[in-house]
Amino acid sequence: MFDSSSTPSPPSKRRRLPKPVWAGWNDDKLLDVRICDLAVSIKGTPLERRIVEVNQELAERGINFRAHFWLADDWFTPDGV
Numbered sequence: 001m002f003d004s005s006s007t008p009s010p011p012s013k014r015r016r017l018p019k020p021v022w023a024g025w026n027d028d029k030l031l032d033v034r035i036c037d038l039a040v041s042i043k044g045t046p047l048e049r050r051i052v053e054v055n056q057e058l059a060e061r062g063i064n065f066r067a068h069f070w071l072a073d074d075w076f077t078p079d080g081v
Helices: 027-031 046-060
Strands: none
Touching: none
């Protein structure tokens, strides 16, 4: 549910990550590369902070569910998760 009384988080004051070499590639070139070869990661990105926020909000509400997070090029759940 959306809480209209909440205020947006202020922008992060972290230093910006350098753009990866593939950031300027055209779509055709990117589509020829496997995601595992792009060296993308959750760690150190705005996505990491959002994951922390989700887990904190769940804990604050007494919800014991903990989601798993990963990067992928398809919808799936790894074996054993």
